Amino acid sequence: MTTSTAQGRDPASLRRHNLRALLRHLHLQGPTSRVRLGEVTGLTRSAIADLVGELTERGLTTESGSSQPQPSRGRPPLIVSPRDERAYVLAVALDVDTVRIGRVGLGGNVLEEMTTQHEHVPGDPTASLEQLARLLREWAGTADAGPIAVGVAVPGLVRAEDGLVTRAPNLGWRDLGLGERLCDLAGLSVPVVVGNEARLAALAEHRRGAGRDRADLVYVSAGVGVGAGVVAHDQLLTGSTGYAGEVGHMITNPGGRACHCGARGCWETEIGADALLRQVGVVDPPDRQAELEHLFERAERAEAEALEAFRFLCAPVATGLANLVNIFDPKLILLGGLLRPVLRHAERELHDSLDRLRGLPELPVELAPAQLGEQGHLLGAAEAAVSSFLTTFE
Amino acid sequence: MTTSTAQGRDPASLRRHNLRALLRHLHLQGPTSRVRLGEVTGLTRSAIADLVGELTERGLTTESGSSQPQPSRGRPPLIVSPRDERAYVLAVALDVDTVRIGRVGLGGNVLEEMTTQHEHVPGDPTASLEQLARLLREWAGTADAGPIAVGVAVPGLVRAEDGLVTRAPNLGWRDLGLGERLCDLAGLSVPVVVGNEARLAALAEHRRGAGRDRADLVYVSAGVGVGAGVVAHDQLLTGSTGYAGEVGHMITNPGGRACHCGARGCWETEIGADALLRQVGVVDPPDRQAELEHLFERAERAEAEALEAFRFLCAPVATGLANLVNIFDPKLILLGGLLRPVLRHAERELHDSLDRLRGLPELPVELAPAQLGEQGHLLGAAEAAVSSFLTTFE
Numbered sequence: 001m002t003t004s005t006a007q008g009r010d011p012a013s014l015r016r017h018n019l020r021a022l023l024r025h026l027h028l029q030g031p032t033s034r035v036r037l038g039e040v041t042g043l044t045r046s047a048i049a050d051l052v053g054e055l056t057e058r059g060l061t062t063e064s065g066s067s068q069p070q071p072s073r074g075r076p077p078l079i080v081s082p083r084d085e086r087a088y089v090l091a092v093a094l095d096v097d098t099v100r101i102g103r104v105g106l107g108g109n110v111l112e113e114m115t116t117q118h119e120h121v122p123g124d125p126t127a128s129l130e131q132l133a134r135l136l137r138e139w140a141g142t143a144d145a146g147p148i149a150v151g152v153a154v155p156g157l158v159r160a161e162d163g164l165v166t167r168a169p170n171l172g173w174r175d176l177g178l179g180e181r182l183c184d185l186a187g188l189s190v191p192v193v194v195g196n197e198a199r200l201a202a203l204a205e206h207r208r209g210a211g212r213d214r215a216d217l218v219y220v221s222a223g224v225g226v227g228a229g230v231v232a233h234d235q236l237l238t239g240s241t242g243y244a245g246e247v248g249h250m251i252t253n254p255g256g257r258a259c260h261c262g263a264r265g266c267w268e269t270e271i272g273a274d275a276l277l278r279q280v281g282v283v284d285p286p287d288r289q290a291e292l293e294h295l296f297e298r299a300e301r302a303e304a305e306a307l308e309a310f311r312f313l314c315a316p317v318a319t320g321l322a323n324l325v326n327i328f329d330p331k332l333i334l335l336g337g338l339l340r341p342v343l344r345h346a347e348r349e350l351h352d353s354l355d356r357l358r359g360l361p362e363l364p365v366e367l368a369p370a371q372l373g374e375q376g377h378l379l380g381a382a383e384a385a386v387s388s389f390l391t392t393f394e
Numbered sequence: 395m396t397t398s399t400a401q402g403r404d405p406a407s408l409r410r411h412n413l414r415a416l417l418r419h420l421h422l423q424g425p426t427s428r429v430r431l432g433e434v435t436g437l438t439r440s441a442i443a444d445l446v447g448e449l450t451e452r453g454l455t456t457e458s459g460s461s462q463p464q465p466s467r468g469r470p471p472l473i474v475s476p477r478d479e480r481a482y483v484l485a486v487a488l489d490v491d492t493v494r495i496g497r498v499g500l501g502g503n504v505l506e507e508m509t510t511q512h513e514h515v516p517g518d519p520t521a522s523l524e525q526l527a528r529l530l531r532e533w534a535g536t537a538d539a540g541p542i543a544v545g546v547a548v549p550g551l552v553r554a555e556d557g558l559v560t561r562a563p564n565l566g567w568r569d570l571g572l573g574e575r576l577c578d579l580a581g582l583s584v585p586v587v588v589g590n591e592a593r594l595a596a597l598a599e600h601r602r603g604a605g606r607d608r609a610d611l612v613y614v615s616a617g618v619g620v621g622a623g624v625v626a627h628d629q630l631l632t633g634s635t636g637y638a639g640e641v642g643h644m645i646t647n648p649g650g651r652a653c654h655c656g657a658r659g660c661w662e663t664e665i666g667a668d669a670l671l672r673q674v675g676v677v678d679p680p681d682r683q684a685e686l687e688h689l690f691e692r693a694e695r696a697e698a699e700a701l702e703a704f705r706f707l708c709a710p711v712a713t714g715l716a717n718l719v720n721i722f723d724p725k726l727i728l729l730g731g732l733l734r735p736v737l738r739h740a741e742r743e744l745h746d747s748l749d750r751l752r753g754l755p756e757l758p759v760e761l762a763p764a765q766l767g768e769q770g771h772l773l774g775a776a777e778a779a780v781s782s783f784l785t786t787f788e
Contacts, residue, residue, distance in 0.1 A: 010436060042404065157756055166756050216634040232633070237626055239723025240610040241757070244626075246720040249753050251713050254647060261753025263716070319645050322657065326640040327721065329633025359643050359655025362551055362560050363635070 018043060018051055020390050023082075026061065027106050027386055028207065031081040052080050059086045059145065060106065082106035086145045089385035090136055093153040093197065093377035094128070096120060096170050100374075101135050103143070104382035108208055112139075113378070123172035125181075133185035140186075149190050151385030152178060153197040153377035155227075160242025163194035169260060170224070191388040193381070199245055200380025201372065202229020203236050205334050207383050210371035214332050218324050219370060220247065221336030222317075224288065226268040230328060248272075252319045270316035276338055279309035292338065299345050310345040317342060318353030325358050325365045336370035343369055412437060412445055414784050417476075420455065421500050421780055422601065425475040446474050453539065454481045454500065476500035480539045483779035484530055487547040487591065487771035488522070490514060490564050494768075495529050497537070498776035502602055506533075507772070517566035519575075527579035534580075543584050545779030546572060547591040547771035549621075554636025557588035563654060564618070585782040587775070593639055594774025595766065596623020597630050599728050601777055604765035608726050612718050613764060614641065615730030616711075618682065620662040624722060642666075646713045664710035670732055673703035686732065693739045704739040711736060712747035719752055719759045730764035737763055 021041055026032060032040075038048050055061040062083040065076040084105020093100040095118060102113040119131045132152075140146045156168025163179035179192040202211075202219035211217040211231065220228045226248030230237040237244045248268035249261050256265025269275065277283070277291055285291040298306035321333060335343050343350060350367065358365070372379055415435055420426060426434075432442050449455040456477040459470040478499020487494040489512060496507040513525045526546075534540045550562025557573035573586040596605075596613035605611040605625065614622045620642030624631040631638045642662035643655050650659025663669065671677070671685055679685040692700035715727060729737050737744060744761065752759070766773055 013436070042407070157754070232626065232631055232638075233629070235627070237722075239626070240725040241723050243723040243754070243757050244721065246723075246754060246757070249720040250717040251751060252645065252648065254713055259753055263751050263753035266753065319648055323644040323717070326643040327638065328631075329635050329637040329640075331634040357645060357657050359653055359657035359660065360551070360637070360640060363637050363640070 015051070016394060018047070019055065020393050022048075022051055022055065022080075023060065023106065023393065024390050026080060026082045027108065027390070030107055031079050033077040033079050035077055037080060055080075056083075059083060061087075084109055084111060085143070087148055088143065089149045089151060089382050089389065090139050090147045091151045091153075091378045091382035091385060092132060092135070093381060094118065094132075094171075095155060099131065099135065100378050101139060102378050102382065103139060103147075104379070104385075106148070106386060108379075108382070110375075110379070110382075113375075120171065125171070125173050125176050125178075128171070129178075129181050129185055132182055136182065136186040136188065140188075147188075147190055147385075149385035149389040150182070150188060150192040151200075151381030151383070151388075152182070152192065152194045153200045153381040154178065154194060155197050155225075157243055157246075158194050158196050160238050163192070165194065166243075191385070191392055193384045193388045195381065195384050196227070196229075196242075196245070197377040197380070198227025199229040199236060199238070200384055201227075201336065201370070201376030202231055202245075202334075202380070203383050204372050204376045204378075204380035205370055206231045206234070206236075208372065208379055209376065210334050210368050211332060216328065216330045217332040217334060218328055218330045219334045219336065220321070220324070220339060221370065222248075222268070222271050222273070222339045223337045224273050226272060226320075227337075228324075230330070232328065232330075247320065247324065250320055250323060252316060252323070267316070267320040271313055271320065271339075273338060275316070276309055276313055279312050280305055296338075296341050299341055307345050310342050311349045313342050314346050314349040314353045318350060318357050321354055321365075321367070322357040322359075325354075325363050326360060329363050330365065332366050332368065334368055334370040336373070336376065340369045343367060409445070410788060412441070413449065414787050416442075416445055416449065416474075417454065417500065417787065418784050420474060420476045421502065421784070424501055425473050427471040427473050429471055431474060449474075450477075453477060478503055478505060479537070481542055482537065483543045483545060483776050483783065484533050484541045485545045485547075485772050485776035485779060486526060486529070487775060488512065488526070488565075489549060493525065493529065494772050495533060496772050496776065497533060497541075498773070498779075500542070500780060502773075502776070504769075504773070504776075507769075514565065519565075519567055519570050519572075522565075523572075523575050523579055527576055530576065530580040530582065534582075541582075541584055541779075543779035543783035544576070544582060544586040545594075545775030545777070545782075546576070546586065546588045547594045547775040548572065548588060549591050549619075551637055551640075552588050552590050554632050557586070559588065560637075585779070585786055587778045587782045589775065589778050590621070590623075590636075590639070591771040591774070592621025593623040593630060593632070594778055595621075595730065595764070595770035596625055596639075596728075596774070597777050598766055598770045598772075598774035599764055600625045600628070600630075602766065602773055603770065604728050604762050605726060610722065610724045611726040611728060612722055612724045613728045613730065614715070614718070614733060615764065616642075616662070616665050616667070616733045617731045618667050620666060620714075621731075624724070626722065626724075641714065641718065644714055644717060646710060646717070661710070661714040665707055665714065665733075667732060669710070670703055670707055673706050674699055690732075690735050693735055701739050704736050705743045707736050708740050708743040708747045712744060712751050715748055715759075715761075716751040716753075719748075719757050720754060723757050724759065726760050726762065728762055728764040730767070730770065734763045737761060 087106040091102045099118045100115045103111040121127045157166040165176040179194045205211040228245045228247040249266045252267045253265035257269040259266035481500040493512045494509045497505040513521045515521045551560040559570040573588045599605040622639045622641040643660045646661045647659035651663040653660035
């Protein structure tokens with residue numbers, strides 16, 4: 001039962017609730033007039049003035065007269081904006097070979113961004129932790145103020161309650177208290193949120209990408225593995241522990257190939273990078289990424305064998321998508337990683353397979369490419385960081 | 395952004411919000427002392443007294459001194475209870491052969507319940523509508539007050555926004571505006587909510603059954619078809635249209651048997667009543683329900699062939715369950731319909747299959763029988779009705 005604010009409620013918590021509500025609106029909707037803030041929150045003009053005054057005093061927002069010429073007479077309305085050079089988060093997207101770090105303002109603007117090599121020692125997180133801590137200290141130091149929160153996207157299973165990286169196969173990590181360790185090493189006193197990269201990319205697509213203004217969507221991205229995130233009623237689905245969304249281990253071909261997870265016929269064994277490369281005769285390549293990019297280029301040049309490989313993938317891709325449609329009724333599925341070129345080069349075949357496999361015509365679905373690409377993990381980490389800032393804001 | 399109540403907010407909507415909050419608490423938690431109501435809502439004593447006064451005056455609640463002897467001196471605390479002989483919903487669970495109707499009080503008590511034959515003409519809803527309208531009029535008439543809302547559980551796809559029954563294969567209905575029609579025919583002026591029976595049963599198990607105090611769960615029930623409902627973070631998953639949860643059409647055996655939905659190898663073709671009966675050599679029986687019950691009895695008598703049939707079902711059942719675990723991370727899966735005897739007679743085999751197929755050890759799951767059985771659809775319809783009453787309460 002939510003009565004976080006109510007008639008006769010402790011005024012301090014009421015005020016906190018309203019400050020958070022204003023910041024959340026400014027983050028998601030951008031610069032907003034005082035009048036509009038009053039409309040969306042139901043607060044009186046004097047209450048808005050008072051609350052905005054505090055936010056501005058604390059360096060989180062700034063006010064200015066409207067830039068647009070006014071149709072009506074009278075002074076231009078005051079526009080409240082996030083002051084993002086002071087109110088920003090640091091976001092990190094971790095991969096096996098690279099570390100991406102960005103400074104993202106309240107409101108979602110990427111103020112600075114950099115990608116560097118990941119000093120990664122397989123199985124031993126020490127070097128990675130030191131590198132990340134160093135980067136965070138540097139980036140926090142170069143601004144007029146420290147970050148309001150930090151978010152980290154990881155290719156692995158992350159426990160929601162404490163950000164424990166339970167298992168990150170590609171990094172060789174198990175049960176690593178990443179958030180906690182980074183707090184200590186970087187001397188951070190702000191919230192550090194850690195999340196699964198695909199779940200965070202789904203959140204980013206929902207708030208800043210191809211899924212804006214859609215309350216329900218499924219994001220699926222295929223690479224070596226298959227990652228996904230589900231947004232239902234504007235909420236990222238986490239499950240009871242934070243592991244919801246492991247659709248790559250949905251069994252779409254019982255008795256099929258062995259998956260690293262221990263099961264057989266998991267969706268990612270059917271549509272992952274290896275399955276695609278097998279179609280062009282490439283097995284266990286030394287540099288999988290290079291082979292993939294080569295294949296993408298060949299498809300762009302419309303080489304028959306490359307296009308055929310993407311067409312071949314349509315049936316197994318559609319099998320899993322059909323399941324997701326029947327399970328989630330999302331109306332929108334966003335495709336990332338190697339599923340983008342599948343959609344690009346074999347869209348008709350993919351839709352035909354899906355229509356054949358998706359029995360219920362009552363559940364139409366739109367397939368669209370994910371919009372944020374590589375940056376999705378970073379932006380998702382930033383969104384998660386802002387959310388945790390807002391829930392702890394005093 | 396939710397600021398349904400806030401500092402400086404219109405007092406009328408604030409009061410309405412608080413009245414709804416109190417009613418919701420009393421419905422879900424039962425009789426509660428004024429002091430406790432103050433604690434959970436954050437409202438002052440005088441605000442609680444004032445609001446409870448209005449609810450009692452309007453016949454929705456009643457107050458009495460505590461029945462328990464008081465350890466401390468001083469007068470016993472006032473206990474506020476839903477007045478369920480006046481504050482009740484009418485719930486209906488519709489099946490091909492039967493109509494179940496019940497009077498369920500605010501607070502969840504079933505005050506009266508009856509099951510009667512469904513005057514069902516396949517393909518033509520007229521007779522059904524007239525029968526339901528007649529029942530609702532009769533049951534509304536016999537109480538001191540009319541119902542506060544009506545809920546109807548249907549074996550079919552129901553559109554969330556307006557309760558349109560898009561498709562109910564077993565009833566032969568398509569695009570039937572059931573709620574609207576019942577309002578007119580029964581002359582009801584209260585909300586009439588229509589929902590899919592399995593989704594509603596999941597809601598009932600979550601609030602009143604085996605899933606109490608669990609924020610995440612998946613309910614799966616197998617009969618002729620397979621129905622399911624998913625509760626994530628205490629919310630019933632509906633999807634963008636209301637069709638989420640059609641896990642029976644998850645493809646677990648590509649290229650398998652043809653499903654009535656038009657696809658092949660849907661989970662319900664693998665674990666539904668027909669798949670089970672095939673194991674004991676029964677194909678297209680005149681009375682499927684009788685055959686099932688006969689098989690259940692034989693299993694109770696530990697007849698080898700019957701037990702073998704349940705064991706055989708474990709692998710395909712586990713395939714779908716493994717997918718649901720990887721997708722939802724629910725920690726709890728409740729099994730209904732013929733999946734209850736599967737769990738009862740082949741529990742070890744089912745767990746072994748699930749452990750083999752569920753690759754990620756990080757996602758443990760408890761399998762438990764659904765608790766409400768036949769009554770689940772009815773209680774779920776009642777819960778949905780109460781929810782719609784609360785959201786429209788003025």
